[in-house]
Amino acid sequence: MEKKLVLVDCNNDKCPIPFIKTRNALLKSSPTTLIKVVGDDERSYYELIMALEVWNVKVLKIDKKKERWEILFVTTEKGEVNE
Secondary structure, eight states, rough: OOOOOEEETTTTOOOTTHHHHHHHHHHHHHTTTTEEEEEHHHOHHHEEOOHHHSSSSSEEEEETTTTTEEEEEEEEESOOOOO
């Protein structure tokens, strides 16, 4: 079965908007959904990295280049978000 990919485009969004968009995508997703978040706000990047450590997700890829970043993760079977 193919996994669904959800793209969360946070380019030109400033903190806390990328965090909110990512959390909303996670809450709306079904178990084992791939979520790809792209953005360009430095502060949001670090905020999301910290959040992903406490949310119940598996990070697959983190790619950060100068002013752009991309984070790919998959939701767990439980689909829970730890606050």
